[in-house]
Amino acid sequence: MTNEDSILKEAMDNLREAAQHLRATQNVIHARGMTENVNYRELEMRLSTALAMTEAAYVEANGRRGL
Numbered sequence: 001m002t003n004e005d006s007i008l009k010e011a012m013d014n015l016r017e018a019a020q021h022l023r024a025t026q027n028v029i030h031a032r033g034m035t036e037n038v039n040y041r042e043l044e045m046r047l048s049t050a051l052a053m054t055e056a057a058y059v060e061a062n063g064r065r066g067l
Helices: 003-031 038-065
Strands: none
Touching (some): 003 038
16 A cells, blocks of 8 residues: 555545534434524534535545545
8 A cells, every 4th residue: 555545545534534423413403403493504504515525525535546
């Protein structure tokens, strides 16, 4: 495994963990009905955006491992 491969693997591990944390936070917000509160709608939207960006970065890192 090259140094680049090990860096990409670590990045993918970190991104996978970050996505799990973001999903868990979203689940708590939804389970507690916090999305009904206008003060939490913005937070939920930002969590969704962060999750999408995290997943996109994971896919990008995974693609680079295959190059």
